[in-house]
Amino acid sequence: MRKLFIILSLFGVTQVSYAQKDYNQWSIEANAGFNKAMAPLSPDFYSPSLNIGHADFGLRYMINEYFGVKGDLGFGSFSETKNKSPEFTTKYIRMDIQGVVNFGRMLNFESFSKKLGFLGHLGAGFGRMSFEKTILNTSPDYHYNIISGLTGQYRLSEKVALVGDISMITNGRQTYTFDGNYYNADKQPDNPYENPMVHAMGNWWTGTLGLNFYLGSKDQHADWYLASEKYATKEELASQINGIKDMLKDSDGDGVPDYLDKEPNTPAGARVNSAGMTLDSDGDGTPDHMDNCPFLPGPASTNGCPVEEITEQVDYFRKAINENYLNVYFAFDSSKPLDYSVSSIQFVSNFLKKNPGVQLEVKGYADELGSEDYNIKLSKKRAKAVYDVLIESGIDSSRLSFIGYGEDTSVDKSSSDARQMARRTSFEVK
Incomplete structure (x- = not known):
């Protein structure tokens, strides 16, 4: 023996x-x-x-x-x-x-x-x-x-x-x-x-x-x-690369590829959602890219800021989250935020700096493609990536947490556009 x-x-x-x-x-x-x-x-x-x-x-x-x-x-x-x-x-x-x-x-x-x-x-x-x-x-x-x-x-x-x-x-x-x-x-x-x-x-x-x-x-x-599950043939890779090239065309330069862009002529510098549409987070009629107070409603005469100071900013921020204005989106099988989503992280960082008593949880999601274990890991990587950017921007780690929830079951699995919207992170004010 x-x-x-x-x-x-x-x-x-x-x-x-x-x-x-x-x-x-x-x-x-x-x-x-x-x-x-x-x-x-x-x-x-x-x-x-x-x-x-x-x-x-x-x-x-x-x-x-x-x-x-x-x-x-x-x-x-x-x-x-x-x-x-x-x-x-x-x-x-x-x-x-x-x-x-x-x-x-x-x-x-x-x-x-x-x-x-x-x-x-x-x-x-x-x-x-x-x-x-x-x-x-x-x-x-x-x-x-x-x-x-x-x-x-x-x-x-x-x-x-x-x-x-x-x-x-x-x-x-x-x-x-x-x-x-x-x-x-x-x-x-x-x-x-x-x-x-x-x-x-x-x-x-x-x-x-x-x-x-x-x-x-x-x-x-x-x-x-x-x-x-890990390797593709040369023919499959070539086909996927060609398809990605077509999908990544972005005529108006807003960071949303044409096949997802529902507003293909947004002005340069405009903040848009995952569908390429100009955002007005506080609903005051002034687009976010022209609004000095994007989460506080105010008239155009004050560049979108309220005439009187409003102290309940957390309520507006929570409202923006609940209405899906602040999501960070990712490409397929990626944990790197898409360019057009980076501004969402910046808004979150600015808000936290102005409200030092607020704590935040970053929540990661994935589409239904892939196994359950893999989607949990991928969604956690996405949440961690956004968490790291917030820390780099000067937010103390004790105010932040992150978690991966795996597949986003709230979207229509039969729609490729819906799957793109499932590849995201969102935020929750604690």
């Missing part, structure tokens, strides 16, 4: 030194469950179909998402069927090196579930059986074996998976029956203590439940890694 793990460890060090992958490759396996000694058994000896008494431990290395190798150690005992067979106890231990195939990836299990997996394994090794309650003066029986099996997986987290395995083992050059009371030969010697030195095969199987523990610093293990 010591040699087996030394060999596997050296193999792993060699692989790591040659290449770094985008996924984890090592895992530890621990399983326990049933065994069944099928044949040969001595006349009138029987073993139960589900005999509790097997455990195995393994170390697995995946070369890529589809193929790997593992070494494992299995041990346990066979016993008789109660009230039907004479008593016997046979203890065994086996060690094997096996090749592993990730059928779940080959069969595209991710098309219907990203939590289910399916592995196959095949290999060879050697084993030892020792016998108790036998009529023969037997020494331990050493043999080689061939093992094959199928393993179902259910991912509990990125680091742990629940597994169920069924394996068939064929022993070669097995000297005794599994109960140890007969020689594994067609004809028994006249003297039961005289070993005829005849060897034949023995067949048994195991059924277990257990856990796989994934090792490494990457987000996913090779069992669950989907290269197609």
Whole structure:
């Protein structure tokens, strides 16, 4: 056993030194469950179909998402069927090196579930059986074996998976029956203590439940890694780049591409919303880019500022938030604010500086594209990006917090324009 793990460890060090992958490759396996000694058994000896008494431990290395190798150690005992067979106890231990195939990836299990997996394994090794309650003066029986099996997986987290395995083992050059009371030969010697030195095969199987523990610093293990989610073909990239170029045309230079711009001729310097329309946040008839007090209504004669000082600015600011005037928008799969949204952050910063008693939460969102875990991470990155800009502008971090809410469920998922509006951060006055 010591040699087996030394060999596997050296193999792993060699692989790591040659290449770094985008996924984890090592895992530890621990399983326990049933065994069944099928044949040969001595006349009138029987073993139960589900005999509790097997455990195995393994170390697995995946070369890529589809193929790997593992070494494992299995041990346990066979016993008789109660009230039907004479008593016997046979203890065994086996060690094997096996090749592993990730059928779940080959069969595209991710098309219907990203939590289910399916592995196959095949290999060879050697084993030892020792016998108790036998009529023969037997020494331990050493043999080689061939093992094959199928393993179902259910991912509990990125680091742990629940597994169920069924394996068939064929022993070669097995000297005794599994109960140890007969020689594994067609004809028994006249003297039961005289070993005829005849060897034949023995067949048994195991059924277990257990856990796989994934090792490494990457987000996913090779069992669950989907290269197609990260990489696109050259043709797909070229098509996407051409499409992005067309989408980024901005005729009036307001930071909103033409395909989203509902007011294509806004004046230079105007503050606009995500649809490219000029904003008048306080509704006083003076556009924000001409309004010296964009959140306080006032006449045009005072450049949009109130004639009398209004002290309840927080109410106006909260109103602007509730009516979606202050959102920061992002491009697809990006945590960098779009240019036309930066002014929203500036307005928030100025407000906080004028109202030192106000605390603020930055809330990040994403569209429905992508997995739930990925959208949570992306929305949090977006909120953190805006949070960092506010701190850089001079706002104390104790007045700010940020959180990622993942997918924005309030928009129409069938509309590409709506998805763009979902890629945003908003604010909440605390």
